[in-house]
Amino acid sequence: MRSKYFFPIPHIPIKPAALLAAASGTTGGAGALGNYGLNVGPMVISWLFRFVNGRLELFMGKALAASNKASNKVKRKQKRAAEKEEEKKEAIIAKEERRAARRARRAEKEARQKAEEAAGASGDAGGTSDEQADTDLSSSAANANDTAGLNSTNDAPSTPSKPIVSEPILQAGAMDELD
Numbered sequence: 325m326r327s328k329y330f331f332p333i334p335h336i337p338i339k340p341a342a343l344l345a346a347a348s349g350t351t352g353g354a355g356a357l358g359n360y361g362l363n364v365g366p367m368v369i370s371w372l373f374r375f376v377n378g379r380l381e382l383f384m385g386k387a388l389a390a391s392n393k394a395s396n397k398v399k400r401k402q403k404r405a406a407e408k409e410e411e412k413k414e415a416i417i418a419k420e421e422r423r424a425a426r427r428a429r430r431a432e433k434e435a436r437q438k439a440e441e442a443a444g445a446s447g448d449a450g451g452t453s454d455e456q457a458d459t460d461l462s463s464s465a466a467n468a469n470d471t472a473g474l475n476s477t478n479d480a481p482s483t484p485s486k487p488i489v490s491e492p493i494l495q496a497g498a499m500d501e502l503d
Contacts, residue, residue, distance in 0.1 A: 333369055337361035 341357035 331369070334365040335363060336365040336368065337363050 339358060339361035341360065345358065
């Protein structure tokens with residue numbers, strides 16, 4: 325079949341009888357079977373198309389994979405940048421919290437030192453300032469227990485008093501060396 329709409333396929337016949345006769349060395353030719361052959365033209369064209377198709381698919385696959393890899397890389401970079409930004413914010417918040425805690429410890433330490441200086445400057449001869457603070461705290465705790473029932477009624481529940489912390493516990497600051 326020939327038509328201007330079909331792809332041109334070359335006519336390439338391979339005649340096995342002629343090839344066998346030439347290989348065997350007979351001088352008479354291939355005989356009646358010498359006129360029959362196999363047309364390998366369509367096979368060659370289909371092989372060529374398969375080869376080109378495979379190359380095109382490989383090329384397009386590599387291009388799409390590279391594009392996908394690049395877009396994933398951009399997404400990973402953006403995600404990592406967002407994570408780093410979040411880590412920076414958290415680090416800044418943690419740093420401010422540490423600074424505030426350090427300031428509070430320093431202020432507490434200075435208040436204790438001023439209280440000790442004031443107690444030492446008043447010239448009380450009743451022992452050391454630690455002993456005086458302990459006795460003052462114990463006496464104030466006793467007074468709080470004595471006066472706890474004065475303002476309360478039986479209908480209202482009594483408010484628990486704040487726990488008393490002795491002075492030596494307040495002085496034991498483990499983080500003061502870092503200040």
